[in-house]
Amino acid sequence: MMNTVGEVNGMYKLNDYVTYRKNGVCQIIDITIQNFVGQGKREYYVLKSVYDENKKVFVPIGSDLEAEMQNVLSVEEIHKIIEDSRNVENMWVDDCRSRANIFDGIIESGDKAKMIWLIKTVADYKIEAEAQKKKMKATDTKYMAMAEGIVAGDFAFSLNLQKNQVMDYINEYLEK
Numbered sequence: 001m002m003n004t005v006g007e008v009n010g011m012y013k014l015n016d017y018v019t020y021r022k023n024g025v026c027q028i029i030d031i032t033i034q035n036f037v038g039q040g041k042r043e044y045y046v047l048k049s050v051y052d053e054n055k056k057v058f059v060p061i062g063s064d065l066e067a068e069m070q071n072v073l074s075v076e077e078i079h080k081i082i083e084d085s086r087n088v089e090n091m092w093v094d095d096c097r098s099r100a101n102i103f104d105g106i107i108e109s110g111d112k113a114k115m116i117w118l119i120k121t122v123a124d125y126k127i128e129a130e131a132q133k134k135k136m137k138a139t140d141t142k143y144m145a146m147a148e149g150i151v152a153g154d155f156a157f158s159l160n161l162q163k164n165q166v167m168d169y170i171n172e173y174l175e176k
Contacts, residue, residue, distance in 0.1 A: 012045060017072045017157070022107075023057055024153030025050045025072055034058065045069070050157060073158050082173050085116035092121055096137050103143035112154065115147040116170060 012018060016028045026047035035041045042060050047069075049055040059065050073081070091106075091114075093099050106114045122144040126136050151170075152163040161169060 012069065017050070018047070018069045019072060019154050020047055020057060020059065020069050022150060023047070023049055023055070024150070025157040026057065029056075031061075051153060051163070073154060075158055078155050078158060079173065081112045082116065082170055084113035085120070085170075086174065088114050088117035090121075091117075092125075096139060100139045100143070103139070103147075107143065107146050107150070110150075112151055115151050118147045119144055119151065119167065 012028055014028055014031055017025055018028065020026050026049050028045050029048045030046035032044055032046055033041055034044050036058075039060075043062075044058040044060055045066070047057040047059060049057075059069060091102050093102065103118055106118050122136075122140050125140065129136055148167060149163075152166040155161070155166045155169070156163045159166065159169060
């Protein structure tokens, strides 16, 4: 049972839209006091994914986890991120394990410009591999899909697009 408290001393309020970790855009649907096992009574933001109505996340107010919540990106911020992706240093290495470590670091960092670089680089590698009748490495495909999911989830809401339209939007923007 939730005990709604409505407003808190935190920096967000009820009905705000935020991004949280790898959950994409979420709406704050409640601010509540809960007594989770081992945690004691504490105030929480209750986040609901805008893409998955069954997904709810409780974020303790005043915790390190709250610090991972961010305001939804503006269209101008998205355009700057796309522009910044042009200048990301090439981090590609031929060794698959080393490359996976680099890609994992990019995903964990949350750096969207580097994620766009990752997506575009792996897509180019895929075209090259197909031309040479080679198969893609599963890890490259996995990290590209992860990056696409994060970028699309964070950009689609502000751009008023479907998630599957975001990469086309980015590619068209980069062709300008």
